[in-house]
Amino acid sequence: MTRPVGRSRILIADDDAPTREQLALLLATEHDVVALVGDGKAAVEAAVQLGPDLALLDISMPVMSGIAAARHLRKCAHAIKVVFITNHVETAYVEEAFRLGAAGYVLKPNLAAELPIAIRTVLAGGTYRSSLLG
Amino acid sequence: MHDVEMSSLDDRIAALEHELAVCREGRSVAEEGELRLSLFLDSVQDFAFISFDLDGRVVGWSRGAERILDYPQVDAFGMYSGEFFTPEDVARGEDKREFRLAREASRAEDERWHLRRDGTRFWGSGVMTPLLDAQGRLCGFSKVLRDQTATKLAEACLRDSEERLRLFCENVHDYALIPVDLEGLVVGWNTGAARIFGYAPEEILGQHNSCFFNPEDIARGEPEQDLRRAVAEGRAEDARWMVHKDGSRFWSHWVTTPIRDQQTQLRGFAKVLHDSTERKAAEELRERLLEKERLLLQTQVRSTGEALDRTKEELRALAGSLLGAQEDERRRIARELHDDLSQRLAVLAIRLAALRDTLPDGPGGTQDEALQLEKYVAGLASEVRRLSHKLHPSILDDLGLVVAMRRLIEDFQASRDEPVTFIEREIPDDIAPATAAALFRIAQEGLRNVSKHAGEGPVRVGLEHESGALRLTIADAGSGFDHAAVRGLGGLGIISMQERAHLVGGSLNLNSRPGEGTTVEVRVPLTSDDDRAGRRRAAPAITKETR
Incomplete structure (x- = not known):
């Protein structure tokens, strides 16, 4: 499970373009951002095509939610690690996310502080749960 | 000698x-x-016995004569016979003719008006005979006279009425009055009959009345049946096509009545008929107009019905689009609240936490104050999330129907003591959003009804996938109700549930009996997003906004 240290390939899916850009900038120093997409369906297609190491998925997205996209990836590209980036703090969300095999759950207000740590943890084979969750 | x-x-x-x-x-x-x-002669009061001499002078005058002619015997003697006759008869020489006839024929019998002493008249019938002596020589005349006025008047009346009846019958133009005998042969023919049928009396009298019937009716034996029916039922009434002398037809109403004599012996039949062709034509015209009007009305009713159906469809579409628009608007506001406001509050909380670390610590210090603020902001954020969820459960879009339903049931359970169970089987992940939303909202409404009306008791919610459809059931063991009794009584909850089911091509059944709980059963087809889009295009004015 442990990957050799090096630049990982990351896919970013968020329906808010400024957020996508911000995330790309945030991660670009450590990783290769292979795709920026705006909905769950595009994320699944890009993931299947590009085979990234990790997919950062927003949950609330049009066309297909991040959760639904994760369900698909679990079936057709289960090697891709999934980290959710979201505003949802409700238990139902968190539970469903981890039930679907998510490796990380990061809350958006604290992205800058938590996301680099979360990604490192996940790529190292661990799971990350936002410190803001009770 | x-x-x-x-x-x-x-x-x-x-x-x-x-x-x-x-x-x-x-x-x-x-x-x-x-x-x-x-x-003897005097005792007979009803007859006047009078004898005349050869000159026609009265020489014998009975009591009956006194009574009938009103002359006492003394006055009557010597009067001339012509004095008892009317002046008109005397002028015609009737008095002399009577004597002559009596002389020549031994008897002169006649009836005429006679005069009483007071000049009034009476109808007398009399016989005058010659009186002969022993040698057979004429020596005078005797006359027997009877007052027949009453009989005469009665006869006249009878004759009059018979005549009037005959004239009446003959002169009736609009009705054929046709007497037929027992054999059905025509024995009388009035003006009306001649006018209607076209036969002159001599052409038709003695002919069988079947010549008035059309050949089809004759073949069916109608002429005979008509008479039989008249005898059996006292009258026979009918309407049929009859035949003129020239063969053309006319529509006739007629009545056949049996004619019986005073001994109730059947003597024949009276047929009364009328040419109703014009009336029939008028009636048929009226019928046709009525029929036309009826058809027109039917068409109007039908088109009104169609218009109503269209209106109903439009209303349904409108309700659908309203429900859709409401759902969209709620979703939009819910997202604003959640993604923007809620996020800012989260940032505020994080900054407050960071700020708190830089503040002086200690009892009653500003760190405590900052902590209170943090808690307040956290509470505010939670309230905003709750509001957002209430407006539109983003959980439905994000996590799917099953998770959203489970969350709904958990929330509902929190408000009740009795168990609320949720059973779901083989529910696919990719339910069309509209279908998922409809089922979720129906479940929400259904549970709201349970808590409002059913009272305490276990509740079972089921979501199943069977043969291309989703089946949602909400069953309570509560008080139940009589469906018919509450129909239309503020059942907006039920109506909106039905409308939501209908909008996604489904149906809703409500089973309830007082005391036996209520079960709401919804069945909606499981269609893909593409199918839904197709349906949407067909239905007017339903907009669906996607973010």
Whole structure:
């Protein structure tokens, strides 16, 4: 499970373009951002095509939610690690996310502080749960 | 006579006396007979017995004559017979003719108006006979007269009424009045019959009445049946096509009545009929107009019905689009609240936490104050999330129907003591959003009804996938209700549930009985997003905004 240290390939899916850009900038120093997409369906297609190491998925997205996209990836590209980036703090969300095999759950207000740590943890084979969750 | 030579004068005298006695006796016998006859004649009051001499003067006057002609015997004697006749008859010489006829034919019988003493008239029927003496010589006349005025008047009346009836029948133009005999042969023909049928009396009298019928009716034996029915039922009434003399047809209403004499013996039949062709044509025209009007009305009703159906469809589409628009708007506001406001509050909380670390610590210090603020902001954020969820459960879009339902059931369970169970089986992940939203909202409404109306008791919610459809059931063990009794009574909750089911091509059944709980069952087809889009295009004015 442990990957050799090096630049990982990351896919970013968020329906808010400024957020996508911000995330790309945030991660670009450590990783290769292979795709920026705006909905769950595009994320699944890009993931299947590009085979990234990790997919950062927003949950609330049009066309297909991040959760639904994760369900698909679990079936057709289960090697891709999934980290959710979201505003949802409700238990139902968190539970469903981890039930679907998510490796990380990061809350958006604290992205800058938590996301680099979360990604490192996940790529190292661990799971990350936002410190803001009770 | 006697031999006078051989007898003495005395003998002769004696013989004469005897002869005289015998004669006297004979005369008294004759006188007595005459007296008796006179008494008899006088006692007969209904007849006047009058005798006249050769000049026609009254010489005998019975009591009956006194009564009938009103002249006492003394006044009547010597009156001339013509004085009892009307001046008109006298002028015509009827008085003399009577005597002459009596002389020549031994009998003159006639009836005429006679005059009483006061000039009034009476109808007398009389016989005058000649009176002959022993030698057969005419010596006078006798007349027997009877007052027949009453009979005469009665006869006249009868004759009059018969005549009037005949004239009436003959002159009726609009109705054929046709008497037929027992054989059905025509025995009378009035003006109306001639006018209607076109036969002259001599052409038709004695003909069988079947010539008025059309050949089809004759073949069916209608002419005979008509008479039979008249006898059996007292009358036969019908309407049919009849035939003119020239073969053309006319529509006729008619009645056949049996004619019976005073001994109730059947003597024949009376047929009364009327040419109703025009009336029939008018009636048919009226029928046609009515039919036309009825058809028009039907068309109007149908088009009104169609318009109503269209209106209903439009209303349904409108309701659908309203529900859709409401859902979209709620979703939008919910996202604003959640993604923007809620996020800012989260940032605020993080900054407050960071700020708190830089503040002086200690009892009653500003760190405590900052902590209170953090908690307040956290509470505010939670409230905003709750509001957002209430407006539109983003969980439905994000996590799917099953998770959203589970969350709904958990929330519902939190408000009740009795168990609320949720059973879901083989629910696919990719339910069309509209279908998922409809089922979720129906479940929400259904549970709201349970808590409002059903009271305590276990509740079972089921979501199943069976043969291309999703089946949602919400069953409570509560008080139940009579469906018919609450129909239309503020059942907006039920109506909106039905409308939501209908909008996604489904149906809703409500089973409830007082005391036996209520089960709401919804069945909606499981269609893909593409199918839904197709349906949407078909239905007007439903907009669906996607973010």
